[in-house]
Amino acid sequence: MDSLEKTKDWITVMKRCLLVVCVVCVVCSCQRNPLKIDVSDVEIELAVKSYDDALFADRALTKERISELQQEYGRFFELFNYHMIGVGGPEDAGFLPQLKSFVSDTMIVSLKQKADQLIDKKALEHDFTLAFKHYHYYFPKKVVPTIYTCISGFNQSVVLADSLIGISLDKYLGADSPYYPSLGLAKYKTRNMHPQKIVSDALYFWAMTEYPINLTASKVIENMVYQGTLYYFVDAMMPEVHDTLKIGYTAKQLAFCQTSEAAMWSYLAEQNLLFSTKRMDIKRYVDDGPYTASFTTESPGRVGAWLGWQIVRAYMKKNPEVSLKQLMEQQDYLSLLNQSGYQPN
Template sequence: MKKLGILFIIIFAAFSCKKDSSLERDIQEIGTDITVERFDLLFARANIEDLNELKQGYPFMFAEKYPDSFWVTQMRDTLQQQLFAEVEKIFPNFDAIEMEIESLFNHLKYYFSEFTPPRVITTTSMVDYRNKVILTDTIALLSIDTYLGRDHEFYAGIQKFIASNLKKEQIVVDLSNAYAKKYIHQSQPKTLLDEMIYFGKILYFNDVMIPFKSEAERIGYTEEELQWARANESYIWRYFIERELLYSTDSKLPNRFINPAPFTKFYLEEIDNNSPARLGQYIGWQIVRAYMDKNRVPLRDMLAKRPEDIFINSKFKPRK
């Protein structure tokens, strides 16, 4: 009987893999074809005589409050020139990332038929890591000077837990995150559970839209951090439940369990320094995954579900 059960599991897993492969083939056949526009290179290589042409092609990149003399000064600025040189060294071409973006757009088109691929434009922002990706209905702006590598000299003054994801592998992840926030419909978070489910939705969105990225990349962890979260999932869940944190409205909880930080703040010395940050996001991800495993709900519908509905119907149980 036990052997039959194992055989059933193997057959089911094989069927699921075959089904997933077929789905991915259908999605890739959508065939989105984009050309990433390297505004950063165009501006870096431009002469004063090229300024008017650049402004005509990219009017949204030139704030009207600044006269032409301001942009000329920017072109000649030695710090800007150093920034441009470093960007060109790290990104001599954008082909691999362009393919990842095309795959993301194929998935978006498959699940949201109204989606129209935007112009994708790269720029520099004097390392404004708080605004790495800016989306409008027609433009996706990528500040690629925020993806030069975690140990780049330009990031020396940035906290390590932030700099750790300032790398090219995270570009399509950040772009997927930005689209997730556009498609999620959820009331302003009030409880820790609200926050957890909101970010769980984002991370599940990444599961669907960028399956070619590793799970660690989708959440912005190292592989070691992801393994720590998995190994301690049961403990983390018990901590939340025993302290009745899920429905708490304590405004300090997001900083402890949701927001970027060096580690998660359990206020337990033997655990805190070893833990990755944002474990509330991680648990929210597992709850949403459990919900989607147990309920036949289209992605679009799940993104609009109330957090409490998702939690109750997930019947979530942590790994042991």
């Protein structure tokens, strides 16, 4: 009998252990991020070209050198000269002296040196390659863009055109860079001007270019949901990266949003702001800022975009058959909201 009882006890223990294992497996599977996919076998050809290195390598900038740069960098050469630093093109009489003045300017040279010290281009290429492997996985028919780096003298952080992304490295020298206060930039802006933000910024703007907002979207909630699709796109491209980096919040700001989610949503609904078509209401809840005026100073800017992100996450969780491509092509933002079942507690 003792032996039989021991056997029964052993079986009972094993059953309990098996139950625990099953529960753990279920919990883990529920919490597993479906966007964390293995892209190690995805093959892409992604080039990161350092226009800044090429431009500053020979500051004499003869006509022959200009011709070489124009031939090698093509469309980006035009974007940089016409739109980023505004010196025109080689056919313009003042082009060459203005470009020479730009590359010999003491501050511009200093920016180039500081960018070389702070930004690891090999790491940047690795991160872009990983992100665009995800992009090719989800959008196999789309072109993988060429990435160009440059020094623009504090002009656009990111420029985009067909099949290319241009990155102004001098806009990512770190929140404590002494250059930025002299430009009169607010702290909430400079906080995200650091090297780790380059890739997520580029992906956000790439998504915005590839999938522009429906021009009929005139309501606050429509703009919120659209912003949510852009951040969900970044989710899919960078599934291992923390939300704070994707949206540019501090840990404290993200915690505020998470604990205040239901209250913020209720406020917008009760004040009839979700369906407001006033431009200032859209800007107040979607655009960046030191905080969102309707809430406390502990709130971050763009809380509407963050809420839209949670709506899209809820929608994709509830509708797992919807592909990322289908999500990005969805322009009926109210339908997406209705199908999301979003109701924060």
